Amino acid sequence: PPHRPHGGAVPWFPAVGALIGAAVGAVWWGAGRLWPPAVAAALVVAVDLALTGLLHADGLADTADGLVPPLERERRLEVMADPRTGAFGVAALAAALLLRWAAFASREPSVLLVAGLWCASRTVMAVALLALPYARRGGLAAAFRGGPSRPIPLAAAGLVGAAALAAAGAGLIPGLTAVAAVAAGGALVLWLAMRRVGGYTGDVLGGAGMVGETAGLVAAAARW
Numbered sequence: 001p002p003h004r005p006h007g008g009a010v011p012w013f014p015a016v017g018a019l020i021g022a023a024v025g026a027v028w029w030g031a032g033r034l035w036p037p038a039v040a041a042a043l044v045v046a047v048d049l050a051l052t053g054l055l056h057a058d059g060l061a062d063t064a065d066g067l068v069p070p071l072e073r074e075r076r077l078e079v080m081a082d083p084r085t086g087a088f089g090v091a092a093l094a095a096a097l098l099l100r101w102a103a104f105a106s107r108e109p110s111v112l113l114v115a116g117l118w119c120a121s122r123t124v125m126a127v128a129l130l131a132l133p134y135a136r137r138g139g140l141a142a143a144f145r146g147g148p149s150r151p152i153p154l155a156a157a158g159l160v161g162a163a164a165l166a167a168a169g170a171g172l173i174p175g176l177t178a179v180a181a182v183a184a185g186g187a188l189v190l191w192l193a194m195r196r197v198g199g200y201t202g203d204v205l206g207g208a209g210m211v212g213e214t215a216g217l218v219a220a221a222a223r224w
Contacts, residue, residue: 011150011154013123013126013158014119014120014122014123014157014161017118018115018118018162018165020048020051021116021117022115023051024047025110025111025114025169027047028041028114029111037104038105040105041102041103041104042101045100045101045104056206057093057097057206059203059204059206059209060092060093060096060206060211061085061089061090061093062079062203063089063092063204064089064091064207065085066080067080067193067197073196076197077197080201096214099217100217103218103220106221107221110170112166112170113166113178113220114169116164117162117212117217119165120163120179120183120216121182121209121210121213123155124190124209125186125209127151127158128200130150131151132190132194132200134199135193135198135199135200135201135204136197136201162182163175166179174224177220177222178216178219178220180219181212181218182215182216184212186209187208189208189212190204
């Protein structure tokens with residue numbers, strides 16, 4: 001049977017994110033040598049969805065359905081727990097996937113850039129787990145609580161590592177800007193969750209990661 005998540009895994013989130021990002025970046029690099037940029041970008045998006053088991057994509061859709069429309073707090077949590085996807089979720093997920101595809105297709109492949117952005121997104125998730133309240137009882141994400149609670153050192157180490165990777169892969173200014181965009185995008189989702197449901201859920205963490213990564217990719221694709 002699968003192992004139940006536990007708090008001791010949280011400090012490893014940034015490193016795991018960097019490894020997943022490196023794998024995604026390697027696919028981007030290899031596909032870019034076999035296919036045109038648009039096809040390579042589509043393959044990269046598909047591989048990333050497969051590597052994450054669609055968990056973050058599902059989290060983004062559920063988060064949009066629960067946090068965006070005008071609902072009462074308890075109803076928002078019920079909507080996020082519902083496996084069905086509504087119009088807000090479909091729109092948010094479609095927009096994120098389209099932006100990710102366009103960003104990948106718009107610049108030269110860089111393994112280190114993706115490793116840095118994915119490291120930053122998991123850093124945001126880890127800090128949220130340690131620093132913010134959980135919005136509901138039970139749930140998968142609740143199992144990560146109870147580990148060592150040092151959000152500031154973890155945030156500093158994760159973001160410095162992410163910035164170093166991204167800067168090495170895309171240049172100093174584009175890399176740093178892209179990592180800042182990841183942090184800002186993820187923080188925006190977490191801020192909205194705090195205002196509307198009083199904390200995070202597993203879906204919110206996934207949604208924050210997806211939004212952050214997408215913002216980082218779009219920033220890296222700018223005409224620097």
